[in-house]
Amino acid sequence: MTTATRQGPLAHIKVLDLTRVRAGPTCVRQFADWGADVIKIESPEHMEVSDGWGGLRDGPDFQNLHRNKRSLALNLKDPAGLEVFYKLVESADVVAENFRPDVKFRLGIDYETLRKINPKLVYASISGFGQDGPYAKRPGFDHIVQGMAGLMSVTGHPDSGPMRAGIAVADVGAGLYCAMAVMTALLERQTSGQGQWVQVSLLQAMIAMLDFQAARWLFLGEIPVQAGNDHPTSIPTGVYPTADGHINIAAGEQAMFRRLCDALQRPDLMQDPRFDSEEGRSLNRHALNPLLAQITRQRSSAEWIAAFEAGHVAAGPINRMDQVFADEQVRHLGMAQPLAHPRLGEVEVVAQPFGLSRTPSQLRSVAPDRGEHSAQILAGCGYSAEHIERLRSAGVI
Known part of the structure; x- marks a missing residue:
């Protein structure tokens, strides 16, 4: 050199x-x-x-x-x-x-x-x-x-x-x-x-x-716990099953959850009093997530990703390392x-x-x-x- x-x-x-x-x-x-x-x-x-x-x-x-x-x-x-x-x-x-x-x-x-x-x-x-x-x-x-x-x-x-x-x-x-x-x-x-x-x-x-998790303790005295694939506070944000695998969805914010319900063709979820607010969805995650899983299992990962992209819903595949480097955006x-x-x-x-x-x-x-x-x-x-x-x-x- x-x-x-x-x-x-x-x-x-x-x-x-x-x-x-x-x-x-x-x-x-x-x-x-x-x-x-x-x-x-x-x-x-x-x-x-x-x-x-x-x-x-x-x-x-x-x-x-x-x-x-x-x-x-x-x-x-x-x-x-x-x-x-x-x-x-x-x-x-x-x-x-x-x-x-x-x-x-x-x-x-x-x-x-x-x-x-x-x-x-x-x-x-x-x-x-x-x-x-x-x-x-x-x-x-x-x-x-x-x-x-x-x-x-x-x-x-x-x-x-x-x-x-x-x-x-x-x-x-x-x-x-x-x-x-x-x-x-x-x-x-x-x-x-x-x-x-x-x-x-x-x-x-x-x-x-640790950023916000550390700040939760320093500011509020809250001890964060394991939440699996769920976001600690913003629900639904996590991993959901499809007909051929799994995908990630991040729709905790109010407008995003509304778009998710539209893309899933389930506007009734937005009207459910358990799920009609960000706080309610976080408190009732154990009721909401199984409902969403029943829906997402009905189509393939690629079909859901296309539907969510068209509906401006934050979602993405869960890739193996070979799929990561084959992805068109990663290559770009x-x-x-x-x-x-x-x-x-x-x-x-x-x-x-x-x-x-x-x-x-x-x-x-x-x-x-x-x-x-x-x-x-x-x-x-x-x-x-x-x-x-x-x-x-x-x-x-």
Whole structure:
């Protein structure tokens, strides 16, 4: 990857990526896709330290998370390796890490150490529970945080017990919040000329993403409970059976429910005193939902979707992943983007979900092999070929 091919609104930004597993790489991917020079710093092969993925480097998850990066294999436990890292920090804009909170201090790569080298540095730390406090040293895993933050208590059917979300929502949420925080710090730096330490935890991100459910407790003292596929308050909003599967309907608002009744050819439902108000429908959901299910079972999913679209009723199919990427709107939006992999041939990864009219994101390269760009990166810092070879021979890179 050359400077010429690396374009975009963040092409002037250099990120040193010490992150691993998911939350950290999710953050850094936001910079890589928008043109930043992201240097993924990994332990050399001889140290037998993985990125948390074992032998799955060519797998879809690793490739999707680490595209558009360069890789430098560097032993940070070796004084010579630490010297190289400090040299890189001199010209870096961002350092991102998600080690356990104490590890950065033990390695000598904490914020206070690095800001003495580069006062403009924005240093991003993602942890499970925060950089300090009673839980700071606990291992932070998405599944654990989903439970601790309350998500599992409001997910699933009441008779099924706690239920985790089907994606790593705490990891991804923390990564995206961290990217936004780093962007904010970079913008502030334009005024102050100073960097700062950005801190995000999975626990904080997950609680923030609970949003209105968390606000119900803070404002009203209400403890939200599991509502299955129903919306907690707006009914009917949920999953309904059809002749050949299931569909989603969202018609809790008064005008939308009226249109739903018209599309179902059941205007009497709107006149029923149990269902003629939003509050009544929420209170009487166990009576309304079976009635709606009896009706929706009479036609196929496609027929109902067409009828609801014609009647301006919010509804949609419940797709498997193959159906998601076959959907005409998803294809139109270009959410699957191709990349050429040297071993796997053409592969597809998930595109960025937002666009900029003048400076769009770019998918330029697949995830790098470990240390693929070590010589290139060090040469760019002024190291001679002989010096680079000595570092390689000593196992530093």
